[in-house]
Structure formats: structure tokens, C-alpha cells
Amino acid sequence: RWRRLGRPFDAARAAEARGRCLLDLRDATAADAVREVIEVYRELGARWDVARCRRLLRRHDIVSTHRRGRLGYGDQLSPREREVARLVVQGRSNRDIAESLVLSVRTVEHHVARVLRKLNVTARTDIARAGLAADGETGTARR
Template sequence: AYEAMPRPYGAARAAEAEAAALLELGEREEAARIVADAAERYATLGATHDAARCRHKLRQIGVGAPPRKARKAPGGGLSPREREVAGLVAQGRTNREIAEVLFLSRRTVDTHVARVLQKLGVRSRNDVILPS
């Protein structure tokens, strides 16, 4: 029904609920397929936290997260994950907060932040401006 409205965010949320029900019924593979689709929908909508939650759920199910379309940006730009991190840094989030939002370890976030600063050529996280 959400698809027909069109309400893509609502459709992705409904898909997550469907996947949860399928998991309860033991339909692991179908649930994983639906969660992976929801993660892709969220990523397309720019719903970073929701996409990260789906990838985290896929890891819990025991299925790898869907591969990202472009891990490395052409010309040495920011990767998709680094863009997510840079956006959160620009919002003033701490590394701990970023780790919680993206379901990553703090150490991984430290590495991403360091790479973002290096690639953007800035010395401080206060100088990070949301990439376009």
C-alpha cells in the first residue's frame, strides 16, 4: 500500500516489519532479502541511520550486508561511508555518537574521520563542511 501512495520511507519501514515477522517464522533467507532491499531504499532516500540499522540486522541474521555500489570514489574523493561520516561530523556529532548512529565501532569511526580530514585537506573537524 505504501508503494502505491507513493511513500518510499513508509514502504521501507513496512518491509522491515515484514522481515521481522519472517524471522520469527524461521524464514531467514527471505527476511534477509527484504532487509537488504530496505537498506538499499533507505540509502537512496538518504536515511543513513535506517540503512545502517538494516545492515546491522543483516549481520545479526548472519548474512553479509549488500555490497555498496561504489566503495571508492573516482579521483580519490570520499567513499560513500566517508560521506556519511563527514555529514555527521559537519553536524557536530562526536565519534561516539557517529558510531552509535552508523552501528560501527568507535575505532572504525576514528579511522573514517581521520581519512575524511585528510581527503578534505582540513586540520580540524570544525572545518568539515557537508560534502555536496
């Protein structure tokens, strides 16, 4: 009904409420219903609502297979993340990278954290071993 009225956000809220009820009833279709709501929120750019629905699934012990990453790049490194990763592989510090790229140190820290997460490694020294070529052409870990 909300969708017909041109109110997609309200429609998503109603669908989320329905999904919550289905989860409480342990209905077999509940997880898919909430995942559909997550996609609608994502399309609407409602990041807080996406996060809330993901937390809801986790509270009900439903594991999401979606790996987090920037919406436009998914599991792939963004061009800036590849650039930061290349400099990390060269052994440069966050402060040095920040000065080179005219970024704040905090922004570089965020980029490094995303690179580590996307390559599924825990240490800066593991970035090169994860398969990131020194020239930065690859964007994900080789398996």
C-alpha cells in the same frame, strides 16, 4: 499500500517490519527482503535506517558482501581521498596535509581512514604498496 499513497518512507518501514518477521521465522527469503529495504532506504537517503537494517542482518549472522564506501564512489577513492592518499604516500603528516588542503586535521584523519579501508590496508605505509600510483591515477588496490 503506502507506496500507492506516495509515502515511500512508510512503505519502507512496513517492508522492514515484514523483513524482521521473516528473519524471526528463519524464512529463506528474509535476507533478500531486508536487502531490498536497505536499497530503498539508500535511495531515500535514510542512512540511519540503512545502518539499522545492516545491524539487523548481522545480528542474524547474515554477512553482507557490500563493502562500505561513499555512495557516489563505492569502492573507488573519491577525488579528495586520492589527493590525500598522494600526500600520505609522499610521507606528509595529517597536520601538514590539513594545512595544504585547507582542511581540519580531523577531516584529514577521516579521509585517511577511508583510504585505508577502501584499499584494504592497515597502515599508512601500505597505501603505496596497495597499488596507489604516486600520481594518484588509480583508485583501488591492484590485486
